[in-house]
Amino acid sequence: MTTQPTAAAGAQASPDAFRSLMSEFPTGVCAVTTRDPDGEPWGMTCSSVTSVSLAPPTLLVNLRAGSPTLRALLASGSFSVNFLHARARETAELFASGNPDRFALVPWEQAPGAGGPHLVRDAHTIADCEVVLTQPMGDHVTVYGGARRITRQHSLPPLLYGQRQFRSWSQS
Template identity: 60%
Template sequence: MPDPVTGTVERAPVDPAEFRSLMTTHPAGVAIVTTTAPDGRPWGMTCSSVCSVTLQPPTLLVCLRAQSPTLAALLEVSAFAVNLLHDRAQPAADLFASGSADRFERVAWDRGPDLGLPHLVEDAHTVADCRVSETLPVGDHVVVFGEVLNVRKQLDRQWSPLLYGMRQYGSLRPSPPGPGRTWADG
Protein backbone atom coordinates (compact mmCIF):
# COMPACT_ATOMS: atom_id res chain seq x y z
CA MET A 1 0.00 0.00 0.00
CA PRO A 2 1.44 3.42 -0.94
CA ASP A 3 2.60 5.82 1.78
CA PRO A 4 -0.12 8.52 2.02
CA VAL A 5 2.45 11.35 2.17
CA THR A 6 5.08 10.31 -0.39
CA GLY A 7 3.06 7.92 -2.54
CA THR A 8 5.90 5.40 -2.47
CA VAL A 9 5.40 1.72 -1.80
CA GLU A 10 7.43 0.31 1.07
CA ARG A 11 9.24 -2.86 0.00
CA ALA A 12 11.42 -5.32 1.84
CA PRO A 13 15.00 -5.70 0.57
CA VAL A 14 15.74 -8.56 -1.82
CA ASP A 15 16.83 -11.90 -0.42
CA PRO A 16 20.62 -12.05 0.27
CA ALA A 17 21.02 -14.88 -2.27
CA GLU A 18 19.35 -12.75 -4.95
CA PHE A 19 21.59 -9.80 -4.07
CA ARG A 20 24.71 -12.02 -4.22
CA SER A 21 23.56 -13.30 -7.62
CA LEU A 22 23.18 -9.71 -8.84
CA MET A 23 26.65 -8.71 -7.68
CA THR A 24 28.33 -11.72 -9.32
CA THR A 25 27.31 -10.24 -12.68
CA HIS A 26 29.47 -7.16 -12.00
CA PRO A 27 33.16 -8.13 -12.33
CA ALA A 28 35.52 -6.49 -9.88
CA GLY A 29 39.25 -6.34 -9.41
CA VAL A 30 40.65 -8.66 -6.75
CA ALA A 31 42.87 -7.40 -3.93
CA ILE A 32 44.27 -8.73 -0.70
CA VAL A 33 44.03 -6.32 2.21
CA THR A 34 46.91 -6.80 4.65
CA THR A 35 47.96 -5.33 7.95
CA THR A 36 50.00 -6.19 11.01
CA ALA A 37 48.75 -6.51 14.55
CA PRO A 38 50.51 -4.48 17.26
CA ASP A 39 52.59 -7.60 18.05
CA GLY A 40 53.85 -7.66 14.42
CA ARG A 41 51.79 -10.65 13.28
CA PRO A 42 50.63 -10.25 9.66
CA TRP A 43 46.93 -10.50 8.80
CA GLY A 44 45.19 -10.46 5.44
CA MET A 45 42.05 -11.29 3.51
CA THR A 46 40.86 -11.33 -0.09
CA CYS A 47 38.66 -8.39 -1.00
CA SER A 48 36.88 -7.33 -4.18
CA SER A 49 35.18 -4.35 -2.54
CA VAL A 50 37.82 -1.70 -3.26
CA CYS A 51 36.96 1.72 -4.63
CA SER A 52 38.61 5.09 -5.14
CA VAL A 53 36.91 7.88 -3.18
CA THR A 54 38.74 11.16 -3.74
CA LEU A 55 41.99 12.60 -5.09
CA GLN A 56 42.31 15.33 -2.43
CA PRO A 57 43.33 13.75 -0.15
CA PRO A 58 44.00 10.53 -2.09
CA THR A 59 41.55 8.13 -0.45
CA LEU A 60 40.20 4.68 -1.21
CA LEU A 61 37.79 2.42 0.59
CA VAL A 62 37.61 -1.28 1.34
CA CYS A 63 34.65 -3.19 2.75
CA LEU A 64 35.59 -5.88 5.26
CA ARG A 65 33.50 -8.39 7.19
CA ALA A 66 32.81 -6.97 10.67
CA GLN A 67 33.92 -10.16 12.45
CA SER A 68 37.18 -10.47 10.51
CA PRO A 69 40.40 -10.77 12.56
CA THR A 70 42.11 -8.83 9.76
CA LEU A 71 39.72 -5.93 10.37
CA ALA A 72 40.34 -6.10 14.12
CA ALA A 73 44.13 -5.90 13.61
CA LEU A 74 43.75 -3.15 11.00
CA LEU A 75 41.69 -1.02 13.38
CA GLU A 76 44.23 -1.51 16.18
CA VAL A 77 47.12 -0.15 14.11
CA SER A 78 45.05 2.24 11.94
CA ALA A 79 46.91 1.18 8.79
CA PHE A 80 46.55 -1.33 5.96
CA ALA A 81 47.91 -2.19 2.53
CA VAL A 82 45.82 -2.93 -0.54
CA ASN A 83 47.62 -5.49 -2.71
CA LEU A 84 46.10 -5.34 -6.22
CA LEU A 85 46.49 -8.82 -7.69
CA HIS A 86 47.68 -9.69 -11.19
CA ASP A 87 45.99 -12.36 -13.29
CA ARG A 88 48.39 -15.13 -12.24
CA ALA A 89 47.62 -14.65 -8.54
CA GLN A 90 44.41 -16.68 -8.29
CA PRO A 91 46.07 -19.18 -5.88
CA ALA A 92 46.86 -16.30 -3.48
CA ALA A 93 43.30 -14.95 -3.80
CA ASP A 94 41.90 -18.39 -2.95
CA LEU A 95 44.36 -18.85 -0.08
CA PHE A 96 43.53 -15.51 1.56
CA ALA A 97 39.80 -16.15 1.09
CA SER A 98 40.12 -19.54 2.82
CA GLY A 99 41.00 -18.25 6.27
CA SER A 100 43.98 -20.61 6.41
CA ALA A 101 46.13 -19.78 9.43
CA ASP A 102 49.39 -20.35 7.53
CA ARG A 103 48.65 -18.12 4.53
CA PHE A 104 51.65 -15.84 5.08
CA GLU A 105 53.92 -18.89 5.20
CA ARG A 106 52.67 -19.95 1.75
CA VAL A 107 53.23 -16.70 -0.21
CA ALA A 108 56.20 -14.44 -0.81
CA TRP A 109 55.85 -11.17 1.06
CA ASP A 110 57.93 -8.45 2.66
CA ARG A 111 57.29 -5.52 4.92
CA GLY A 112 56.75 -2.34 2.93
CA PRO A 113 59.46 0.29 3.26
CA ASP A 114 57.33 3.00 4.87
CA LEU A 115 54.76 1.54 7.25
CA GLY A 116 56.09 -2.03 7.45
CA LEU A 117 52.81 -3.43 6.14
CA PRO A 118 52.79 -6.80 4.35
CA HIS A 119 53.30 -6.47 0.59
CA LEU A 120 52.65 -9.58 -1.53
CA VAL A 121 55.71 -9.23 -3.76
CA GLU A 122 54.94 -12.01 -6.24
CA ASP A 123 51.14 -11.74 -6.43
CA ALA A 124 50.46 -7.99 -6.45
CA HIS A 125 51.12 -5.75 -9.44
CA THR A 126 50.69 -2.66 -7.24
CA VAL A 127 50.41 -2.04 -3.50
CA ALA A 128 48.91 1.01 -1.76
CA ASP A 129 49.80 1.69 1.89
CA CYS A 130 46.96 3.46 3.68
CA ARG A 131 46.24 5.14 6.99
CA VAL A 132 42.68 4.69 8.30
CA SER A 133 40.88 8.02 8.06
CA GLU A 134 37.34 6.88 8.86
CA THR A 135 35.18 3.79 9.32
CA LEU A 136 31.48 3.23 8.79
CA PRO A 137 29.66 0.09 9.94
CA VAL A 138 27.09 -1.08 7.37
CA GLY A 139 25.21 -4.31 8.06
CA ASP A 140 27.64 -7.18 8.56
CA HIS A 141 30.59 -5.23 7.08
CA VAL A 142 32.66 -2.17 7.91
CA VAL A 143 33.61 0.36 5.25
CA VAL A 144 37.19 1.45 5.93
CA PHE A 145 38.40 4.66 4.32
CA GLY A 146 42.14 4.86 3.87
CA GLU A 147 44.28 7.83 2.96
CA VAL A 148 46.88 6.54 0.51
CA LEU A 149 50.38 7.34 1.78
CA ASN A 150 52.50 5.29 -0.60
CA VAL A 151 52.08 3.40 -3.88
CA ARG A 152 54.56 0.68 -4.79
CA LYS A 153 54.44 -0.72 -8.33
CA GLN A 154 56.00 -4.02 -9.30
CA LEU A 155 57.60 -2.71 -12.50
CA ASP A 156 59.65 -5.78 -13.40
CA ARG A 157 56.80 -7.83 -14.88
CA GLN A 158 54.02 -7.78 -17.44
CA TRP A 159 50.64 -7.96 -15.75
CA SER A 160 46.93 -7.75 -16.20
CA PRO A 161 44.61 -7.29 -13.21
CA LEU A 162 42.87 -10.31 -11.70
CA LEU A 163 39.09 -9.96 -11.92
CA TYR A 164 36.24 -11.86 -10.30
CA GLY A 165 32.72 -12.06 -11.68
CA MET A 166 30.11 -14.63 -12.68
CA ARG A 167 31.63 -16.80 -9.90
CA GLN A 168 34.93 -17.17 -11.73
CA TYR A 169 38.27 -15.46 -12.15
CA GLY A 170 39.30 -13.67 -15.32
CA SER A 171 41.49 -10.87 -16.60
CA LEU A 172 41.69 -8.15 -19.18
CA ARG A 173 44.45 -10.00 -21.00
CA PRO A 174 43.21 -10.73 -24.53
CA SER A 175 43.01 -14.31 -25.72
CA PRO A 176 45.46 -15.24 -28.47
CA PRO A 177 43.92 -15.08 -31.91
CA GLY A 178 42.54 -18.38 -33.17
CA PRO A 179 42.02 -19.58 -36.72
CA GLY A 180 40.36 -16.84 -38.73
CA ARG A 181 40.38 -14.44 -35.76
CA THR A 182 42.57 -11.37 -35.32
CA TRP A 183 43.31 -9.20 -32.30
CA ALA A 184 41.06 -6.52 -33.78
CA ASP A 185 38.11 -8.95 -33.61
CA GLY A 186 38.23 -8.64 -29.79
Template identity: 65%
Template sequence: MSGFPTGVSVVTGTDRNGAPRGMTCSSMCSVSLTPPTLLVCLRDGSPTLDAIVTSGAFAVNLLHEGAQGTAELFASGDPLRFELLPWEVPPGAAGPHLTRDAHTVADCGVVLTQRVGDHVAVFGETRLISRPQPRPPLLYGLREFRSWSRI
Protein backbone atom coordinates in the same frame (compact mmCIF):
# COMPACT_ATOMS: atom_id res chain seq x y z
CA MET B 1 26.47 -8.51 -7.38
CA SER B 2 28.11 -11.62 -8.84
CA GLY B 3 27.21 -10.25 -12.29
CA PHE B 4 29.37 -7.16 -11.75
CA PRO B 5 33.03 -7.95 -12.46
CA THR B 6 35.60 -6.29 -10.26
CA GLY B 7 39.31 -6.31 -9.55
CA VAL B 8 40.64 -8.59 -6.85
CA SER B 9 42.78 -7.41 -3.97
CA VAL B 10 44.19 -8.74 -0.73
CA VAL B 11 43.96 -6.22 2.09
CA THR B 12 46.72 -6.65 4.67
CA GLY B 13 47.70 -5.24 8.03
CA THR B 14 49.73 -6.08 11.09
CA ASP B 15 48.16 -6.90 14.45
CA ARG B 16 49.30 -5.54 17.82
CA ASN B 17 51.77 -8.46 18.17
CA GLY B 18 53.33 -7.76 14.77
CA ALA B 19 51.70 -10.76 13.09
CA PRO B 20 50.60 -10.28 9.47
CA ARG B 21 46.87 -10.41 8.73
CA GLY B 22 45.10 -10.37 5.39
CA MET B 23 41.95 -11.24 3.47
CA THR B 24 40.75 -11.26 -0.12
CA CYS B 25 38.60 -8.25 -0.91
CA SER B 26 36.67 -7.48 -4.07
CA SER B 27 34.77 -4.61 -2.40
CA MET B 28 37.34 -1.87 -3.01
CA CYS B 29 37.06 1.43 -4.83
CA SER B 30 38.59 4.85 -5.25
CA VAL B 31 36.78 7.55 -3.27
CA SER B 32 38.67 10.76 -4.03
CA LEU B 33 41.75 12.06 -5.81
CA THR B 34 42.46 14.88 -3.35
CA PRO B 35 43.41 13.52 -0.94
CA PRO B 36 43.84 10.13 -2.65
CA THR B 37 41.45 7.88 -0.72
CA LEU B 38 40.40 4.24 -1.10
CA LEU B 39 37.47 2.38 0.43
CA VAL B 40 37.59 -1.30 1.39
CA CYS B 41 34.71 -3.24 2.91
CA LEU B 42 35.79 -5.96 5.35
CA ARG B 43 33.81 -8.57 7.27
CA ASP B 44 33.00 -7.38 10.78
CA GLY B 45 34.82 -9.48 13.36
CA SER B 46 37.67 -10.54 11.08
CA PRO B 47 41.22 -10.55 12.51
CA THR B 48 42.30 -8.46 9.51
CA LEU B 49 39.78 -5.74 10.29
CA ASP B 50 40.82 -5.77 13.95
CA ALA B 51 44.49 -5.38 12.98
CA ILE B 52 43.71 -2.50 10.61
CA VAL B 53 41.54 -0.60 13.09
CA THR B 54 44.06 -1.14 15.89
CA SER B 55 47.11 -0.10 13.85
CA GLY B 56 45.35 2.61 11.85
CA ALA B 57 46.96 1.44 8.61
CA PHE B 58 46.60 -1.12 5.83
CA ALA B 59 47.93 -2.12 2.42
CA VAL B 60 45.80 -2.94 -0.62
CA ASN B 61 47.53 -5.51 -2.81
CA LEU B 62 45.92 -5.38 -6.27
CA LEU B 63 46.42 -8.89 -7.64
CA HIS B 64 47.67 -9.62 -11.15
CA GLU B 65 46.33 -12.22 -13.58
CA GLY B 66 48.60 -14.97 -12.26
CA ALA B 67 47.49 -14.67 -8.63
CA GLN B 68 44.20 -16.59 -8.58
CA GLY B 69 45.68 -19.09 -6.11
CA THR B 70 46.60 -16.25 -3.76
CA ALA B 71 43.09 -14.80 -3.99
CA GLU B 72 41.64 -18.22 -3.11
CA LEU B 73 44.16 -18.76 -0.29
CA PHE B 74 43.35 -15.43 1.39
CA ALA B 75 39.61 -16.10 1.00
CA SER B 76 39.96 -19.54 2.62
CA GLY B 77 40.80 -18.43 6.15
CA ASP B 78 43.87 -20.71 6.21
CA PRO B 79 45.82 -19.56 9.30
CA LEU B 80 49.13 -20.41 7.58
CA ARG B 81 48.51 -18.28 4.48
CA PHE B 82 51.48 -15.97 5.11
CA GLU B 83 53.78 -19.00 5.41
CA LEU B 84 52.75 -20.24 1.95
CA LEU B 85 53.87 -17.32 -0.22
CA PRO B 86 56.46 -14.54 -0.35
CA TRP B 87 55.72 -11.18 1.26
CA GLU B 88 57.56 -8.29 2.83
CA VAL B 89 56.95 -5.07 4.73
CA PRO B 90 59.13 -2.43 3.04
CA PRO B 91 60.12 0.75 4.93
CA GLY B 92 57.09 3.04 5.19
CA ALA B 93 54.63 0.27 4.29
CA ALA B 94 51.26 0.15 6.03
CA GLY B 95 50.98 -3.64 5.83
CA PRO B 96 52.48 -6.70 4.18
CA HIS B 97 53.15 -6.46 0.43
CA LEU B 98 52.52 -9.58 -1.65
CA THR B 99 55.47 -8.86 -3.93
CA ARG B 100 55.05 -11.89 -6.22
CA ASP B 101 51.28 -11.59 -6.64
CA ALA B 102 50.41 -7.87 -6.71
CA HIS B 103 50.70 -5.64 -9.75
CA THR B 104 50.23 -2.56 -7.53
CA VAL B 105 50.19 -1.96 -3.78
CA ALA B 106 48.62 1.08 -2.09
CA ASP B 107 49.66 1.81 1.50
CA CYS B 108 46.94 3.67 3.38
CA GLY B 109 46.22 5.29 6.73
CA VAL B 110 42.74 4.83 8.17
CA VAL B 111 40.72 8.06 8.15
CA LEU B 112 37.22 6.74 8.82
CA THR B 113 35.34 3.50 9.54
CA GLN B 114 31.61 2.90 9.21
CA ARG B 115 29.75 -0.30 10.12
CA VAL B 116 27.20 -1.28 7.46
CA GLY B 117 25.37 -4.57 8.09
CA ASP B 118 27.87 -7.39 8.57
CA HIS B 119 30.80 -5.40 7.12
CA VAL B 120 32.82 -2.32 8.02
CA ALA B 121 33.69 0.24 5.36
CA VAL B 122 37.25 1.44 5.93
CA PHE B 123 38.38 4.65 4.25
CA GLY B 124 42.11 4.95 3.82
CA GLU B 125 44.18 7.88 2.64
CA THR B 126 46.81 6.56 0.25
CA ARG B 127 50.31 7.43 1.42
CA LEU B 128 52.47 5.34 -0.91
CA ILE B 129 51.97 3.41 -4.15
CA SER B 130 54.36 0.78 -5.49
CA ARG B 131 54.19 -1.37 -8.61
CA PRO B 132 56.06 -4.65 -8.04
CA GLN B 133 54.76 -6.54 -11.11
CA PRO B 134 53.89 -5.04 -14.54
CA ARG B 135 51.12 -7.55 -15.27
CA PRO B 136 47.40 -7.18 -16.11
CA PRO B 137 44.92 -7.28 -13.22
CA LEU B 138 42.97 -10.28 -11.98
CA LEU B 139 39.18 -9.86 -12.25
CA TYR B 140 36.29 -11.69 -10.59
CA GLY B 141 32.68 -11.89 -11.76
CA LEU B 142 29.98 -14.48 -12.36
CA ARG B 143 31.82 -16.54 -9.72
CA GLU B 144 34.87 -16.90 -11.99
CA PHE B 145 38.34 -15.42 -12.14
CA ARG B 146 39.54 -13.89 -15.41
CA SER B 147 42.48 -11.92 -16.68
CA TRP B 148 42.05 -8.45 -18.08
CA SER B 149 44.01 -9.60 -21.13
CA ARG B 150 41.52 -12.43 -21.84
CA ILE B 151 38.43 -10.21 -21.86
Protein backbone atom coordinates in the same frame (compact mmCIF):
# COMPACT_ATOMS: atom_id res chain seq x y z
CA MET C 1 4.53 13.83 -18.68
CA THR C 2 5.98 11.66 -15.97
CA THR C 3 5.59 7.95 -15.79
CA GLN C 4 5.34 5.86 -12.71
CA PRO C 5 7.88 3.08 -12.33
CA THR C 6 6.38 -0.36 -12.49
CA ALA C 7 7.43 -3.20 -10.27
CA ALA C 8 9.35 -5.74 -12.27
CA ALA C 9 8.88 -9.40 -11.56
CA GLY C 10 11.94 -10.78 -9.79
CA ALA C 11 13.44 -12.30 -6.71
CA GLN C 12 12.98 -10.75 -3.29
CA ALA C 13 15.93 -8.64 -2.21
CA SER C 14 17.20 -11.37 0.08
CA PRO C 15 20.89 -11.93 0.90
CA ASP C 16 21.02 -14.74 -1.68
CA ALA C 17 19.37 -12.63 -4.40
CA PHE C 18 21.72 -9.74 -3.59
CA ARG C 19 24.77 -12.04 -3.70
CA SER C 20 23.60 -13.30 -7.10
CA LEU C 21 23.11 -9.74 -8.35
CA MET C 22 26.59 -8.65 -7.25
CA SER C 23 28.21 -11.78 -8.73
CA GLU C 24 27.25 -10.38 -12.15
CA PHE C 25 29.32 -7.24 -11.54
CA PRO C 26 32.98 -8.00 -12.40
CA THR C 27 35.61 -6.34 -10.27
CA GLY C 28 39.32 -6.40 -9.55
CA VAL C 29 40.73 -8.63 -6.83
CA CYS C 30 42.90 -7.41 -3.97
CA ALA C 31 44.40 -8.75 -0.78
CA VAL C 32 44.07 -6.30 2.10
CA THR C 33 46.95 -6.82 4.52
CA THR C 34 47.97 -5.37 7.86
CA ARG C 35 49.88 -6.25 11.02
CA ASP C 36 48.47 -6.36 14.51
CA PRO C 37 50.16 -4.52 17.40
CA ASP C 38 52.26 -7.65 18.10
CA GLY C 39 53.58 -7.62 14.51
CA GLU C 40 51.54 -10.63 13.34
CA PRO C 41 50.53 -10.33 9.65
CA TRP C 42 46.85 -10.54 8.73
CA GLY C 43 45.13 -10.43 5.36
CA MET C 44 42.07 -11.30 3.35
CA THR C 45 40.89 -11.28 -0.24
CA CYS C 46 38.72 -8.29 -1.05
CA SER C 47 36.89 -7.31 -4.22
CA SER C 48 35.08 -4.38 -2.60
CA VAL C 49 37.62 -1.66 -3.32
CA THR C 50 36.70 1.75 -4.70
CA SER C 51 38.44 5.04 -5.31
CA VAL C 52 36.90 7.88 -3.30
CA SER C 53 38.97 11.01 -3.88
CA LEU C 54 42.02 12.17 -5.83
CA ALA C 55 42.76 15.05 -3.46
CA PRO C 56 43.55 13.72 -0.96
CA PRO C 57 44.13 10.27 -2.52
CA THR C 58 41.59 8.07 -0.75
CA LEU C 59 40.12 4.64 -1.37
CA LEU C 60 37.72 2.43 0.52
CA VAL C 61 37.58 -1.27 1.27
CA ASN C 62 34.63 -3.18 2.70
CA LEU C 63 35.59 -5.88 5.18
CA ARG C 64 33.44 -8.37 7.05
CA ALA C 65 32.64 -7.21 10.58
CA GLY C 66 34.25 -9.57 13.07
CA SER C 67 37.08 -10.45 10.68
CA PRO C 68 40.46 -10.90 12.42
CA THR C 69 42.01 -8.87 9.57
CA LEU C 70 39.62 -5.99 10.26
CA ARG C 71 40.37 -6.19 13.98
CA ALA C 72 44.15 -6.02 13.32
CA LEU C 73 43.71 -3.22 10.76
CA LEU C 74 41.73 -1.08 13.19
CA ALA C 75 44.27 -1.71 15.96
CA SER C 76 47.23 -0.76 13.75
CA GLY C 77 45.56 2.15 11.93
CA SER C 78 47.18 1.21 8.63
CA PHE C 79 46.90 -1.34 5.84
CA SER C 80 48.06 -2.22 2.34
CA VAL C 81 45.85 -2.99 -0.63
CA ASN C 82 47.66 -5.52 -2.83
CA PHE C 83 46.04 -5.33 -6.28
CA LEU C 84 46.52 -8.88 -7.56
CA HIS C 85 47.67 -9.68 -11.08
CA ALA C 86 46.26 -12.32 -13.42
CA ARG C 87 48.70 -15.03 -12.27
CA ALA C 88 47.76 -14.64 -8.59
CA ARG C 89 44.54 -16.65 -8.53
CA GLU C 90 45.96 -19.19 -6.03
CA THR C 91 46.87 -16.35 -3.67
CA ALA C 92 43.37 -14.84 -4.01
CA GLU C 93 41.86 -18.21 -3.13
CA LEU C 94 44.33 -18.73 -0.25
CA PHE C 95 43.54 -15.35 1.31
CA ALA C 96 39.80 -16.05 0.91
CA SER C 97 40.13 -19.47 2.55
CA GLY C 98 40.79 -18.46 6.15
CA ASN C 99 43.94 -20.62 6.22
CA PRO C 100 45.84 -19.35 9.29
CA ASP C 101 49.20 -20.15 7.62
CA ARG C 102 48.60 -18.04 4.50
CA PHE C 103 51.63 -15.80 5.10
CA ALA C 104 53.89 -18.88 5.35
CA LEU C 105 52.72 -19.94 1.87
CA VAL C 106 53.39 -16.76 -0.14
CA PRO C 107 56.40 -14.44 -0.45
CA TRP C 108 55.87 -11.11 1.28
CA GLU C 109 57.83 -8.31 2.82
CA GLN C 110 57.18 -5.45 5.20
CA ALA C 111 58.99 -2.38 3.94
CA PRO C 112 59.62 0.49 6.37
CA GLY C 113 56.58 2.76 6.39
CA ALA C 114 54.36 0.20 4.62
CA GLY C 115 50.76 -0.03 5.74
CA GLY C 116 50.92 -3.82 5.83
CA PRO C 117 52.67 -6.76 4.20
CA HIS C 118 53.40 -6.44 0.48
CA LEU C 119 52.66 -9.55 -1.57
CA VAL C 120 55.73 -9.01 -3.76
CA ARG C 121 55.14 -11.88 -6.19
CA ASP C 122 51.37 -11.56 -6.56
CA ALA C 123 50.51 -7.86 -6.61
CA HIS C 124 50.83 -5.70 -9.70
CA THR C 125 50.41 -2.54 -7.58
CA ILE C 126 50.24 -1.86 -3.85
CA ALA C 127 48.66 1.08 -2.06
CA ASP C 128 49.85 1.74 1.50
CA CYS C 129 47.08 3.45 3.42
CA GLU C 130 46.27 4.88 6.80
CA VAL C 131 42.78 4.56 8.23
CA VAL C 132 40.99 7.91 8.03
CA LEU C 133 37.38 6.84 8.66
CA THR C 134 35.31 3.73 9.31
CA GLN C 135 31.59 3.20 8.84
CA PRO C 136 29.75 0.03 9.91
CA MET C 137 26.90 -1.13 7.67
CA GLY C 138 25.12 -4.42 8.23
CA ASP C 139 27.61 -7.27 8.37
CA HIS C 140 30.53 -5.22 6.95
CA VAL C 141 32.63 -2.20 7.84
CA THR C 142 33.72 0.35 5.23
CA VAL C 143 37.28 1.47 5.87
CA TYR C 144 38.46 4.65 4.17
CA GLY C 145 42.19 4.68 3.58
CA GLY C 146 44.32 7.69 2.84
CA ALA C 147 46.88 6.45 0.31
CA ARG C 148 50.37 7.38 1.53
CA ARG C 149 52.40 5.49 -1.05
CA ILE C 150 51.75 3.56 -4.26
CA THR C 151 54.24 0.93 -5.45
CA ARG C 152 54.13 -0.65 -8.91
CA GLN C 153 55.42 -4.24 -8.73
CA HIS C 154 54.62 -5.95 -12.06
CA SER C 155 53.19 -5.04 -15.45
CA LEU C 156 50.93 -8.10 -15.60
CA PRO C 157 47.20 -7.49 -16.18
CA PRO C 158 44.86 -7.43 -13.16
CA LEU C 159 43.01 -10.43 -11.78
CA LEU C 160 39.23 -10.02 -12.13
CA TYR C 161 36.30 -11.73 -10.41
CA GLY C 162 32.74 -11.99 -11.67
CA GLN C 163 30.05 -14.60 -12.20
CA ARG C 164 31.84 -16.52 -9.40
CA GLN C 165 34.89 -16.99 -11.62
CA PHE C 166 38.41 -15.57 -11.78
CA ARG C 167 39.53 -14.15 -15.12
CA SER C 168 42.18 -11.83 -16.43
CA TRP C 169 42.00 -8.65 -18.45
CA SER C 170 41.90 -9.35 -22.18
CA GLN C 171 45.13 -8.60 -24.01
CA SER C 172 43.37 -7.73 -27.29
